[in-house]
Amino acid sequence: MSYDEVAMSLPATYQAHLKEKITLTDKVRDFVLELPCYGNDFEYEAGQFVLIKLPHPETGDELSRAYSIARAPQQGCELILNIEIIPDGRLTPLLDQVEVGEEIDVQGPFGYFKLKSPPEKSLVFVATSVGVAPLRAMIETVLNENPERKVALYFGVRSQEHIFYEKDFEELATKYGNFEFVLTLSQPAEGWEGSKGRVTAILPKIEFDSDTDFYLCGGKPMIDDAKKILLKKNIPEEQIYFEQFHL
Ligand SMILES: Cc1cc2nc3c(=O)[nH]c(=O)nc-3n(C[C@H](O)[C@H](O)[C@H](O)COP(=O)(O)OP(=O)(O)OC[C@H]3O[C@@H](n4cnc5c(N)ncnc54)[C@H](O)[C@@H]3O)c2cc1C
Structure with a gap:
């Protein structure tokens, strides 16, 4: 596969809108994101994750981290991510500063951690x-x-x-x-x-x-x-x- 073919087969990056930030504990939040899907559903399988991408505030370099989708697939383009803020982490303290209404780059879905068991198990x-x-x-x-x-x-x-x-x-x-x-x-x-x-x-x-x-x-x-x-x-x-x- 050529580099172009690999790039073409990667999932899309969306400018997601932070719709809600729910404080669950001192460090854990649910981030509710709305993706622009233009009438389609955001398709993923339970267990998959997305990448959140934020620019480093000083260098401008892209920081990218994986977050699992904390909700069964459903109609529409809303995602819930359940995220622990790591005080000395690079991305999560920045993410915690994003205000409701602002936009965040989200790429996905990715991952092979999916339900693989037959129904009788x-x-x-x-x-x-x-x-x-x-x-x-x-x-x-x-x-x-x-x-x-x-x-x-x-x-x-x-x-x-x-x-x-x-x-x-x-x-x-x-x-x-x-x-x-x-x-x-x-x-x-x-x-x-x-x-x-x-x-x-x-x-x-x-x-x-x-x-x-x-x-x-x-x-x-x-x-x-x-x-x-x-x-x-x-x-x-x-x-x-x-x-x-x-x-
Ligand atoms: C497939 C996948 C799915 C993931 N899904 C989620 C998710 O749904 N929710 C979520 O909060 N995180 C999830 N993570 C972890 C996430 O990608 C980041 O690693 C985490 O948020 C820390 O990022 P950071 O840049 O703030 O810290 P970094 O600067 O990357 O790391 C700082 C230090 O914190 C450690 N660390 C990272 N996470 C934790 C933690 N939870 N507890 C204790 N120490 C930690 C790291 O090992 C490192 O030593 C997932 C990781 C993978 C690989």
């Missing part, structure tokens, strides 16, 4: 913090398509102040009887009566059906540990899918 999703973003899109998709499907989400954050999306997943668990939602805190403050410990401390205690597929998303330590635990439980490697966000 049970699904277990494991996330830490914003790693839940692509999993939320996948969970909404599978439950919309098959309300009877056996699906579980193990979601780990540090403490009470880091919790987000709890109500959304609890509502899904109420609506879909086969959806189990477990929120666990690795360092809960006093008074927490829910699950305690890292997601990877919970996984060894659970008996999984042999026909379960696993989708993991978060930082490298969680993914490495979760994979080790699942392999030790004799889950075949090909039943474990993962996306690593950072080192």
Whole structure:
């Protein structure tokens, strides 16, 4: 393939309009972006990501980072990105300064972290913090398509102040009887009566059906540990899918 052919096959870059910025915790926000799609839908699959591109304020160099789409595909051109602001990061503090109504370059969709399991399989999703973003899109998709499907989400954050999306997943668990939602805190403050410990401390205690597929998303330590635990439980490697966000 020539360079021109490669460039032609890349997804489009859009000037997206920042429609809403929802503060979920001190550091985590939902960025709601409206893409100019001229009557078409923005097509992607649950689990995929887009690139956000911002110019460096001093050098003008383009900074580009990947963000998973945190919502099941639907009609229209609105995207929700669930983003943690990293105080010493290069892009996220700049992104946090973008005001509602301003424009941001967005390219996509990209990525192969998609739902690959046949419909008869049970699904277990494991996330830490914003790693839940692509999993939320996948969970909404599978439950919309098959309300009877056996699906579980193990979601780990540090403490009470880091919790987000709890109500959304609890509502899904109420609506879909086969959806189990477990929120666990690795360092809960006093008074927490829910699950305690890292997601990877919970996984060894659970008996999984042999026909379960696993989708993991978060930082490298969680993914490495979760994979080790699942392999030790004799889950075949090909039943474990993962996306690593950072080192
Ligand atoms: C496929 C893919 C999808 C992604 N989807 C999302 C998403 O939906 N939401 C999201 O917030 N991020 C997501 N990321 C991470 C994102 O691309 C950036 O790496 C992150 O936002 C940090 O960018 P930055 O420029 O602010 O920090 P950088 O200057 O790139 O990094 C600063 C330091 O922070 C570390 N770091 C990065 N992210 C985290 C984190 N969450 N917690 C702790 N340390 C971190 C880096 O390893 C580095 O050491 C995704 C990454 C990939 C590869």
